[in-house]
Amino acid sequence: MRACTKLISSTHPTLHFAHPTLESFIWNTLIRAHFQAGSRAELLTHTPLNVFLRMRFHRVKPDFHTFPFLLQSFNSPPHFQSGKQIHAQALLYGLANDPFVQTSLINMYSTCGNLMLARQVFDEISQPDLPSWNSIVNANVKVGLIDVARKVFDEMPERNVISWSCMINGYVSCGEYKEALALFREMQMVEANGVRPNEFTMSSVLSACGRLGALEHGKWIHAYIGKCGMEVGVVLGTSLIEMYAKCGIIERAKWVFDNMGPHNKDVMSWSAMISGLAMYGHAEECLELFTEMTSYGVRPNAVTFLGVLCACVHGGLVSEGKEYFRRMSEEFGITPLIQHYGCMVDLFGRAGLIQEARNLVNSMPMDPDVPVWGALLSGSRMHGDIETCEIALRKLIELDPTNSGAFVLLSNVYAKMGRWADVRHVRDLMEARGIKKVPGCSLVEVGGVLHEFFVGDDSHPETKEIYKMLDEIMKRLKMEGYVGNTNEVLLDLDEEGRELALSLHSEKLAIAFCFLKTSPGTPIRIVKNLRICSDCHVAIKVMSRVFDREIVVRDCNRFHHFKGGLCSCKEYW
């Protein structure tokens, strides 16, 4: 108890004499102090729960102020059992009807993944106030029930910035980026009612722009931030870096990064810039930045190393990658996560060091997951190591029987070797198991409007013109000596049919659309959900030369910057 008073008098120097509620005040303050310290460092040996139990041991009655911080302490890491116990305690002391306690309960239950109990608490509130509504919206978001969240959101009697931010962020976190942007537009329409977006909102919206590759939208948001006089702090700065990097304007990302000043950047800002450069294949610059970061005394974390290793992968820097992987744990004390092992397997695989990749997979301390086997598969596929391919495939099917990617890759290997019977077999297997290929999809923004194209898509209003344009482009390419590389087509078609299937790839449709809609010389930016295939890669290279266009394609892996018949990546030839 002496320690308590000492701690409190250091933060509240005026508290020197007794007060009727002083005792519970001291305990409550102590709970808060432990909660706040716990999230920063493990300096204190006790947890808020621990303090609460001692409080009860001393027969001090908790009051309204006791529970909120106590409940919050079970959010990270989530601790359902303790949370439930404390809920029972709040009921016991007749404090569970307090709106502050109820909101904390909703949050606690939802972060512990128990939506039912969160909902129960909410339903028992006769007149929920704004924070309770926001909490229940967010509770649905957290468990991924975005439609339910939206329904609750629409039912709310009133909404504030937080409600809107929660909902927009919800859409972003479940991958519905276009919905997020739509909701943001809706939000601006009610802006007249006094709801104005803040830093939180902008960060989510920027993230949506980045994922979509919607540069025009992103630029607009950037301008809007300036217009509102919003300060570009660490968080917004980092979001902007990420947005520009993901939209393919690495120079702009660097510009934002440099303008943040060396002392306003945290690990995340550095990491965002590092992974941005990595995605772009600028390996040397990326590694330099890492060195610069450490020279400013910013400690890299696991995410930073993910970016660094990723740079080594795209730059084909095997020995550097090995060195960073070693330093990561030895010098910085960071235990490699499964993603880091995935990077290393990818690094070895691409370099053709299949045996080394296999050794790593077999010796890693955790069970290899889908991305790890996937990296081994694509590496061995790249170098025609059928045996390793088959091993990886078997594991992939074991882990995720609905994963179409593995089947597609393996069938591509067979196709490359002309083993059409095996291709057929894989395809039958997929059919028998009801596995659908994830359809290729390309996104492009023209004049601030997003257009989406699927493989062989004919749903676009201007589909006729698009196909006509595509036809012309392909004719011109053929005149230039381009021959469709049909090795990667899954279907067992004759040569002409296969070539046709290739020409319908979504990125080609998107490019045809851009040729139709943009003036000559305008750079074309496309975002693709899958990896770009080698045929498209060749075709786009030729296009960039013949039509003198800069074409930037972001696939699920990295950027491909086509210019004058060349690509920035070293993955295809």
Add this chain to the structure above:
DNA sequence: GTAGGGTTAG
């Protein structure tokens, strides 16, 4: 004469 609830990134 003190204290409590709702949103962030990879």
